[in-house]
Amino acid sequence: AQSVTQLDSHVSVSEGTPVLLRCNYSSSYSPSLFWYVQHPNKGLQLLLKYTSAATLVKGINGFEAEFKKSETSFHLTKPSAHMSDAAEYFCVVSEGPGGSYIPTFGRGTSLIVHP
Amino acid sequence: GAVVSQHPSWVICKSGTSVKIECRSLDFQATTMFWYRQFPKQSLMLMATSNEGSKATYEQGVEKDKFLINHASLTLSTLTVTSAHPEDSSFYICSVTLSGRGKEQFFGPGTRLTVL
Numbered sequence: 394a395q396s397v398t399q400l401d402s403h404v405s406v407s408e409g410t411p412v413l414l415r416c417n418y419s420s421s422y423s424p425s426l427f428w429y430v431q432h433p434n435k436g437l438q439l440l441l442k443y444t445s446a447a448t449l450v451k452g453i454n455g456f457e458a459e460f461k462k463s464e465t466s467f468h469l470t471k472p473s474a475h476m477s478d479a480a481e482y483f484c485v486v487s488e489g490p491g492g493s494y495i496p497t498f499g500r501g502t503s504l505i506v507h508p
Numbered sequence: 509g510a511v512v513s514q515h516p517s518w519v520i521c522k523s524g525t526s527v528k529i530e531c532r533s534l535d536f537q538a539t540t541m542f543w544y545r546q547f548p549k550q551s552l553m554l555m556a557t558s559n560e561g562s563k564a565t566y567e568q569g570v571e572k573d574k575f576l577i578n579h580a581s582l583t584l585s586t587l588t589v590t591s592a593h594p595e596d597s598s599f600y601i602c603s604v605t606l607s608g609r610g611k612e613q614f615f616g617p618g619t620r621l622t623v624l
Binding site: 425427429434435436437438439442444483485487495496498499500501503 | 512514542549550551552554557599601603610611612613614615616617618620
């Protein structure tokens with residue numbers, strides 16, 4: 394069984410300051426992990442993904458995440474927030490015996506960026 | 509460019525009518541298609557998974573007779589909300605996984621359904 398926990402429902406930062414969005418997972422198999430961003434009334438866009446290669450993953454728009462197996466974490470970070478980063482962020486774990494790829498979504502974290 | 513399209517992007521209908529939402533994988537053959545619904549300020553809830561030419565697999569609690577899924581080809585899946593009621597109003601999103609791209613999902617832009 395798999396699960397994913399996004400520890401914060403809301404994160405508020407000032408523009409230009411670092412961003413940390415937390416995600417913990419559990420998985421019976423070697424998981425694939427993803428971060429997606431959703432702007433209001435839009436579909437989801439992939440920020441980055443971990444698929445058992447390098448543990449530090451760089452994504453689009455300056456975001457990166459580090460897979461830490463010992464901590465079962467996959468936190469999303471960005472050195473300097475921009476106003477356009479304000480959105481909903483979802484951490485997703487995907488596993489499946491035989492490659493069924495059924496994903497599990499976190500509840501989402503709303504990132505608020507103050508000027 | 510967009511990998512997945514959805515049509516329509518928004519629809520308003522009267523209670524009791526049926527609504528069809530299309531999900532197309534553009535330029536690529538989708539191995540699997542997923543249908544989600546999303547309530548305001550909430551996460552995505554997986555409704556069903558479908559593969560081309562086979563019956564959709566519905567998640568627990570999702571009425572298969574209410575939400576009909578037809579995966580007609582490797583690039584097209586449709587979700588029909590039958591006899592829609594106001595409680596079916598939601599944001600419906602499809603996603604696909606593509607051959608050779610592992611478990612990464614490509615999401616459509618979503619369809620906003622409002623049932624009056």
